[in-house]
């Protein structure tokens with residue numbers, strides 16, 4: 001049976017779930033928030049990772065309702081956490097281009113009563129591809145609503161640096177591929193150093209993703225990254241394990 005059919009049915013039956021991965025503030029030495037990561041517990045295929053169904057959801061026009069579900073659920077969940085914790089939500093290019101997007105965000109914040117400064121949207125460079133004035137205007141409007149905007153998977157796209165000029169991002173998330181190699185190859189180490197120094201000059205928070213070992217943590221700490229995220233701290237966990245994850249990392 002085609003995944004596409006299952007996907008439509010899953011939406012109707014509310015079969016999706018969110019996992020949460022902590023983001024660790026290296027200076028405060030505590031969790032600063034969680035990133036919401038979509039999961040699909042498929043009745044036959046098991047836990048389907050988002051890489052496998054988000055592209056299909058995009059193709060069949062399901063990403064808008066699915067993305068809306070993610071935003072509502074993530075905000076609702078985060079509203080119950082200690083108030084210093086933020087929630088980061090991944091949003092796709094299609095979602096941002098939807099004229100209703102700002103309204104979807106406003107509704108999610110209203111319904112959950114989550115303070116806007118606790119919501120962070122993670123976008124990739126693909127959102128800014130073509131550098132559309134509308135997209136940039138939408139991002140400015142969202143920022144004016146009080147939430148923050150992070151550029152995800154930084155360093156893997158085409159012309160990363162020009163995007164930094166088109167919009168004042170609050171955060172850059174260094175792609176895991178650089179972090180993984182930063183202790184092994186000099187090239188990756190220097191790239192992490194350069195991105196961190198760039199962030200510092202521009203006043204942008206730098207988060208290193210995919211930190212799996214103590215060596216990698218020492219390395220990115222030494223380079224001056226502000227935050228770290230990765231399996232070393234915790235894998236993405238279901239909502240029921242959030243409290244224990246917070247305790248474990250204290």
Ligand code: G
Nearest residue numbers: 036037038049050051054070090091092236
């Ligand atoms: O959780 P995992 O590493 O398997 O995620 C794989 C990819 O799916 C990542 O690039 C992540 O950003 C993306 N992703 C996870 N959850 C969401 C979501 O809710 N919306 C969108 N658009 N992408 C997501």
Ligand code: G
Nearest residue numbers: 037090152153210211212229230231232236
């Ligand atoms: O593209 P984005 O950064 O949103 O993707 C996040 C994905 O990276 C999540 O699906 C998560 O499962 C995965 N991830 C998070 N930390 C680690 C890690 O330390 N190692 C590896 N291999 N993957 C990770």
Ligand code: MN
Nearest residue numbers: 035090122152
């Ligand atoms: Mn992300």
Ligand code: NA
Nearest residue numbers: 152153173209
């Ligand atoms: Na990323």
